[in-house]
Amino acid sequence: MSLQCSEHCPKQETGSFDNELSKLFHAAYEQYQSEVLKDGKLYERYVNDLVSYHLPIVSGDMEIIRKHFRNVFCMYELLINRKDLVNKYFTRHVFEECDFNEMLYAFNHIEYVNTKPEVLALFNRNQIQAITQFANSSKIFIGNIEEKTIDMFFRCQIDHGLVVANMAGVLPLLYELSRQKMIPYNWVSLIAENKMLIPQKTMVASTRKAISQRLSELKKSRFDFPGTVYIRLVKQLKEMQ
Template sequence: MRKNEHKKNFHIMEELLINRKDLVQKYFVREKLCDSDYSIMHHEFNTTQLSSISEVSDTSSVPKACLSKVDFQCCFNSKQIKLITHCANKAHLFTLDVSEAEMKAFFACCLEHPLKSVCNRRVAFFFDALCEQKLISTRWQHVIDKNRLILSSSGKNVLLNSSKLSTALNEAKQNDGCVYRTIKLYVHIIAEVEEFTNSDME
């Protein structure tokens, strides 16, 4: 199993056990949890939220280190960060060119200031392409939203939230422009770099 995918699955289970007591109680009490049950549970985890504050599990006994903020669940190496940075600048995703240090901080969800989108559709397409290659969490929209990482192209100091990202992605997928093909190509190369690196380590 690839390193990124392993880390992503670990964080999904960590967040599930800490924050979704409702799903744990619903599925883990069964005598047997089969693959289809897990798929349904994973879908609910990605598409639903707790219905009320009273359902939130008690985290008072959980170590603070385990209560980390939601993140991309990724583990990029230096070559991948370099390629990601080059792609972001080549595709003109943000109003200012980004550095490798900024991209590292972005994926660590610790940017000092949010990046400003040039085109929300382009930005959404880029992160969805990373997700399709299993390089980042399927909840990337939620991660960007909750960590206040990107400002929308549509207004001054307006943050890109999950809803805006979802709309932008739907619009982008209806467009077959050159920039989207370029993004797809770069993301494919980024994924191949990971495969190559992992095969060298085996």
């Protein structure tokens, strides 16, 4: 048995999680909740730290060593290749034995077709109201924006791009939404392809390259990027889910 797992994987009552693989997944869930959801740790760093911590093992039994490595790499493969399952199960308030069994069954038996998201987000009414109020009070766009417009923006169904007073006002928000997994990883491409942001300075829809370059500039110029205001707003939005 791994020293890591025997000492640090949570001990369950009444026989729940009584095998190493389920204990590993439960530990992964707890760490995901703590590090990714609460502290905003990068997902890739979370996975690498988790696996490197649980990988070492001290045993003279080769069969135990083989099973341990098989379990650790099963967990690693799921975390890397099936983020849909991670988002479905690890964001729940509790992670029980039935959740582990369903997650593992889906991983082993159900083929996953990875398709790129076609929308930024489907926010609820309260979230749309909060974003709209923030955008208007911060004067991110030229003129006041209606809630319906913000909703259609995140659905990527807007008829005309929004004219942005300053990209430094909207990009930190989108970046933090992405960092907190509230909009997809390809958000820059979605915005560029749908021509949804038009800087007032150029009045030309921003390309993927232009957005990426401006984002890099902002990250270098601000030590606390994206900034406490945006972090606080996105945290509130997550609480509204």
